Amino acid sequence: MKSFKLDVEYDFDFDLYGVVSSSKEHTLAWALNKSFRIRLIKQADLCIDYLNKGRLVISNYLHRAEHGNLRLFRNRSVGTSTLAAPFLVPDIKEYDYVIQVTGGLNHLQKELLGTLHAVPLVQYVRPFDPNCLRYKENLLF
Template sequence: MKTLSLNIEYDYDFDIYGIVSPVKDYKLAWVLNNLFDLQLSRQKDLCYDLFGKDRLIISNYQYITDHTIIRLFRNKALVATTLKKPFLLPDIKEYDYVIQIAGAMQQLYPQEFINKILKTPLVQYVKKFDPLTLKFKENLLF
């Protein structure tokens, strides 16, 4: 009998930024709203059931227009868990938050975007990542 396999190639057409900041997620969303004239709003938390053992619950903020989607995620799980790696993106566990930008706002110069975020004293460090280099990039597909 012939075996068929399904090969799916996803489109990772978005930018990823990691942010180091000790503030709460709602405070960072408020800062980003003021810096970039956005309206990031809290959405239903992301819930990943992993291997039937435990759940990974991640806070989720988003702003959607006709041409842009911006999402802010807390990288670490909201609820205590028994998972070894309770992160949305364990590849970049050193970062407290992840910003995902798709669409027209991607056209901004990344260094200008980073510099603008770093102007606020609430953010310690920002770095842009190539989604294709991340092992757990599928966690960002919705």
């Protein structure tokens, strides 16, 4: 019998930023709300189940705008995990949080780096190209 392989290519049309911060996620979300004049709202935790390996539970916040979204993810799994690398994006495990900007939030994207550097709770921030990450599929919802 002839077998076929399904080859799917996803469009990673979002901007991605890694954030180093020792603060709790709700405190960081509050500081980002204040700095950007947005409203990040706590969403239900994302649960990613890996077959026979374990579960990854990621805390996330969402700001919905008319033309796009801004998401704040905690990069490390909430609680205990049996995974060897309990990170949403193991490629950038040095970063505590991941910010994902999608859609037409162009005005926010341009000032994002400068404003993030000005937030006292943020120690370091760096943009990433999602197409260069090995585990970029974890960021598709």
